[in-house]
Amino acid sequence: MARLAVYGAISTLLAGAVIANAFAQRSNFYAACIYLYRSNACMMIILNLGLFLTIIAGQLVQIIFFGNLRTLEVEHLYERAWYAVTETCLAMTIFKDEFDTRFVVMFTVLLFLKVFHWLCMDRVDSMEQSPEIPLSFHVRMVTMIAMLVSLDVLLVYHAVNIVTLKGPNMMIMFGFEYTLLATSLMASFGKYVLHTIDMRTEDPWENKSMLLFYLDLVADFVKLVTYLLFFMVILVCYGLPLHIIRDVYMTMRSFLQKCKDLIQYRKATRNMNERYPDASPAELAALSDPICIICREEMVGHHSNAPAGQNAAGTTAPAPAAAGAQQQARPASNTRPTGSSTNVPKKLPCGHIFHFHCLKSWLERQQSCPTW
Ligand SMILES: [Zn+2]
Ligand SMILES: [Zn+2]
Known part of the structure; x- marks a missing residue:
């Protein structure tokens, strides 16, 4: 900021001096302008002032429209x-x-x-x-x-x-x-x-x-x-x-x-839903922390959609027994409508696990595993 102020002061002084000199030497405004325009050094000094004013204008626009960068x-x-x-x-x-x-x-x-x-x-x-x-x-x-x-x-x-x-x-x-x-x-x-x-x-x-x-x-x-x-x-x-x-x-x-x-x-x-298997609660439990790295939110094993008969008690913490039931229930759960399955954890062939909708939006951008 201080450097800009010094630069501005010097530019303004130089341009002021050059313009004052031109008006002192020439009798009228028009002649003074011609004189300034003809001299390369004068033009440089005036352009330099223009550059300084552009920087100032730019900073003003930045403050008004963008705030701090x-x-x-x-x-x-x-x-x-x-x-x-x-x-x-x-x-x-x-x-x-x-x-x-x-x-x-x-x-x-x-x-x-x-x-x-x-x-x-x-x-x-x-x-x-x-x-x-x-x-x-x-x-x-x-x-x-x-x-x-x-x-x-x-x-x-x-x-x-x-x-x-x-x-x-x-x-x-x-x-x-x-x-x-x-x-x-x-x-x-x-x-x-x-x-x-x-x-x-x-x-x-x-x-x-x-x-x-x-x-x-x-x-x-x-x-x-x-x-x-x-x-x-x-x-x-x-x-x-x-x-x-x-x-x-x-x-x-x-x-x-x-x-x-x-x-x-x-x-x-x-056919994402069929291609990538749901991650079982056991697989999720094996992760050091079950965070989906795409959205940074926790992944929870999907139990609510499993057939009620098999998994009625398994709605709390995913116990290993419930995991088994979940795995058996997988073929059935694959056929459910996609709308209700947007946050089901899905497993990629490489073993990494992500939310269904996170994986989907990732695949829209890139066709490789998000964990490089
Ligand atoms: Zn996610
Ligand atoms: Zn992977």
């Missing part, structure tokens, strides 16, 4: 910012002839906006972990997302306008960047809506994770199409864009992976 969010920001900068350095190899102040300004604006996109996405993702969401969160989130998406759309429109007017230039890249940002943010907004609906309803929402998955799939598809389009445009106007090949490949791979996951998930969950 968590450590994880800060880490994500640095990671992503680093990636974005290297990415742009690579992109500059295509537009090297156009590298000038405008490019630097455009890039700063892009990075500035990206930061808030990332923060929004992280906040939406963290909704699942927070037990209670205050109203202020909804107000901030919806406002922020609406503002960012409108800005993205405006900037894409601006980029398209410039490119159609002046022919291909670096604005192609910015146009595509904003298209990608808008796509990701819209997907995040979709997630936000799903999480919000989920929080309003009492019962666990079985289909939510599936809807989230489809949302990601659609977003990935749009991104893939955008990247391919970008690739084609650059190929036609500038030659083979080496640095985008990686992005196109990564997006394509992610999309194909999701399609594959979807097919595998369909296979894995088609």
Whole structure:
């Protein structure tokens, strides 16, 4: 904070001095502006002040819309910012002839906006972990997302306008960047809506994770199409864009992976109830602590659904005798409706045990055992 204050003071003093000097040397406002614009050193100093003001504005927006950032969010920001900068350095190899102040300004604006996109996405993702969401969160989130998406759309429109007017230039890249940002943010907004609906309803929402998955799939598809389009445009106007090949490949791979996951998930969950046996109370008792590592809640052997005759007395602690009865009852219990069996402990072939619904939502994301 102190460093920022010093930097701000120096930037302001320098810019003030340069501007005062310009007005002292030139007779009128217009001439002074021309003088400032012509001098590279003056422009640098003024741009530097602009950078300082951008940082201050960014911190203000952060305080208003996001409050304090968590450590994880800060880490994500640095990671992503680093990636974005290297990415742009690579992109500059295509537009090297156009590298000038405008490019630097455009890039700063892009990075500035990206930061808030990332923060929004992280906040939406963290909704699942927070037990209670205050109203202020909804107000901030919806406002922020609406503002960012409108800005993205405006900037894409601006980029398209410039490119159609002046022919291909670096604005192609910015146009595509904003298209990608808008796509990701819209997907995040979709997630936000799903999480919000989920929080309003009492019962666990079985289909939510599936809807989230489809949302990601659609977003990935749009991104893939955008990247391919970008690739084609650059190929036609500038030659083979080496640095985008990686992005196109990564997006394509992610999309194909999701399609594959979807097919595998369909296979894995088609007859989950029959495929994975219920964990018997004895197996549960053998665990050092019977906690489902997916939801961190205790797993209790399922006795209420066993046929009443066999297990009438076994409704208390799972005694070994009751365990035997439970095991015999398993074939019958497999045929019960899935709705009542959502928290039955299920055993994977590797021996690990999880709640039925936890395992199901895990399989939606990954087809391997959660205990690596
Ligand atoms: Zn669980
Ligand atoms: Zn396992």
